[in-house]
Amino acid sequence: PDCIDREFGSYINQVRDDGTIFDRMTKHLVGTCRFIYNYSLSFVVLDEPKYREAAEHGLSFLKETHRQVDGGFAWILQGREVDDGTRHCYGHAFVLLAAAGAAKAGVEGARALASEVYDLLEAHFWEPEAQLYVDEIKAGDWNAVDPYRGQNANMHMCEAMLSAFEATGEEKYIDRAHLLA
Numbered sequence: 001p002d003c004i005d006r007e008f009g010s011y012i013n014q015v016r017d018d019g020t021i022f023d024r025m026t027k028h029l030v031g032t033c034r035f036i037y038n039y040s041l042s043f044v045v046l047d048e049p050k051y052r053e054a055a056e057h058g059l060s061f062l063k064e065t066h067r068q069v070d071g072g073f074a075w076i077l078q079g080r081e082v083d084d085g086t087r088h089c090y091g092h093a094f095v096l097l098a099a100a101g102a103a104k105a106g107v108e109g110a111r112a113l114a115s116e117v118y119d120l121l122e123a124h125f126w127e128p129e130a131q132l133y134v135d136e137i138k139a140g141d142w143n144a145v146d147p148y149r150g151q152n153a154n155m156h157m158c159e160a161m162l163s164a165f166e167a168t169g170e171e172k173y174i175d176r177a178h179l180l181a
Contacts, residue, residue, distance in 0.1 A: 004054055008080060012024050013031040028076055030090070037094075039052070052107060071120050072087040084139075086138060087124070087137040087138075093153060096157070096164055097164075100160065100163035101167070111168055114167065118164070131180075135148050136148065155180075
């Protein structure tokens, strides 16, 4: 419970081996999403309400603070302010994974978030001719697509699509996972 940041939101990721906090302000998209996913699955396995509450806490921050007005999710925040607004496919894969995990835990609005993220990915990250997702898009300009393509983002997207299918039973997720694989 010490990682739950009740002052700024989300979670505290940067701790030393002895548990002391060395950076309370940095909120990394992947870290936020991993905590949501871990707390969600902890609730599914252990059926303790405190874990679903912790997942709800993170999902609220994800939707209200990491998500930007253009629908994309900021990569790094300092507290509640955007430090790096780059739209990374890798990060959006973790948003889908977090939404899927939260949907499995019955967190309200999680299934809808998964569908919204899928639509965002289709609109901005998916390259039909390559049958892959693009890696990176500059903040504020969905047309500023970096030419680099890598396997890591697509591998994590495949994982997220599988999890979204498990959570929702919707064929679009398993179809995309199969195509990516």
